[in-house]
Amino acid sequence: MAAKTEDAETKEEEKEAKAGGGKLKLILMVLPMLLLVLALVYFLVLKKTPTPEEVAAAAEEAAKPIPGVVVPLENITINLEGAHFLQLGMTLQATAEVAEAPSGAKALDAAISLYSGMAIDEIADAKGRDKTKKELVEKVSELYEGEIYDIYFTSFVYQ
Numbered sequence: 001m002a003a004k005t006e007d008a009e010t011k012e013e014e015k016e017a018k019a020g021g022g023k024l025k026l027i028l029m030v031l032p033m034l035l036l037v038l039a040l041v042y043f044l045v046l047k048k049t050p051t052p053e054e055v056a057a058a059a060e061e062a063a064k065p066i067p068g069v070v071v072p073l074e075n076i077t078i079n080l081e082g083a084h085f086l087q088l089g090m091t092l093q094a095t096a097e098v099a100e101a102p103s104g105a106k107a108l109d110a111a112i113s114l115y116s117g118m119a120i121d122e123i124a125d126a127k128g129r130d131k132t133k134k135e136l137v138e139k140v141s142e143l144y145e146g147e148i149y150d151i152y153f154t155s156f157v158y159q
Contacts, residue, residue: 068096073104089155
């Protein structure tokens with residue numbers, strides 16, 4: 001009877017060993033598939049891809065010129081609508097690629113063209129000044145063929 005008990009115990013140990021080996025094989029088969037699924041979830045769902053707006057902003061930032069020499073211009077007085085006027089002082093900032101300081105004549109002419117006859121209400125608040133300044137920067141940039149980095153107002157007095 002002792003032999004049968006030992007024989008039964010040996011068979012049970014062999015079954016457990018085989019069952020453990022089966023579990024190991026199962027784990028080794030499932031683990032790579034699980035890792036693959038996790039990687040797919042990461043790349044398809046969790047990893048943030050840039051939006052078109054972010055891509056455009058990054059491209060614009062990379063294309064933005066480097067600021068260069070600053071050229072102060074004389075103050076000018078421009079007639080507005082009615083009996084109002086604008087005394088405007090501005091400074092041009094050229095890009096770093098410009099060899100010599102640009103003449104301010106084109107910029108002054110563009111400012112006169114833009115502001116002449118304008119209603120005082122259009123420039124009386126910050127929003128209006130910003131809007132007209134953007135228009136002026138666009139015009140001046142075209143006139144100077146991209147050689148102007150920005151325009152700064154040094155005087156902006158209206159009455």
